[in-house]
Amino acid sequence: MEPQSFGTQVKRTTKKIVRIAxxxxxxxxxVIFSFYYWGTYEDGVMxxxxxxxxxxGVLFKTYEGKINLETFGALRGASPxxxxxxxxxxxxxxxxxxxLxxxxxxxxxxNLYYIKRYARFPWRGDTPYFAVRVERLHQ
Structure with missing residues (x-):
């Protein structure tokens, strides 16, 4: 009987290790998914x-935007x-x-305040950059 009980004990221990793993x-x-999904890598304003x-979007509808930084050639050789x-x-x-x-x-x-996420998910948006607030500048 001892060989059976030893085998049964090994099976129980193996099952326990597999469950814990x-x-x-x-x-x-x-934890990794949460970090990439909710974590913020950068925040700023432009x-x-x-x-x-x-x-x-076709499957996932997302809101996308574009802001013109109006640097008027400040970036050497760059197009508008x-x-x-x-x-x-x-x-x-x-x-x-x-x-917006x-x-x-x-x-x-x-002024467009934004955050940059660590990863891009298709149901969230096309970019890792997300607008969080817009501030109108009175001229």
Whole structure:
């Protein structure tokens, strides 16, 4: 009988180790995903005029925008197109989307506050840069 009990004990120990390893892998995976999904790598502000704000996508609809940095050739040899900046807007931030659309139509100069995430996810936006606030500059 001892060989059977030894074999049973080995099976139980192996199952326990496999369960612990799977649980640990799941927890580590969740922590890594959370870091990339919610973590902020950079935050900042840029000034310019909003060129466009649009809803894009086939499977995942996201809000995307472009701001003209209006550096007028400050970047040596760069075209005006290269002096623009693409950004995304979180879908749930309807108030910000509305404000961005208003300033895009008015053509006024704004400060665009943004954050940069560690990773880009297709259901969030086309870029890792997300607008978080727009500040109108009165001329």
């Amino acid at each position: 799977l649980l640990a892998a799941l927890v580590v995976g969740f 000034a310019g005029k909003i060129l466009r704000v649009s809803e894009k 197109i290269a002096e623009s900046f693409d950004f995304s807007v979180e879908k749930g931030d309807q108030e910000l989307i509305k404000q 659309q208003q300033v895009a139509l008015s053509g006024e100069r704004v």
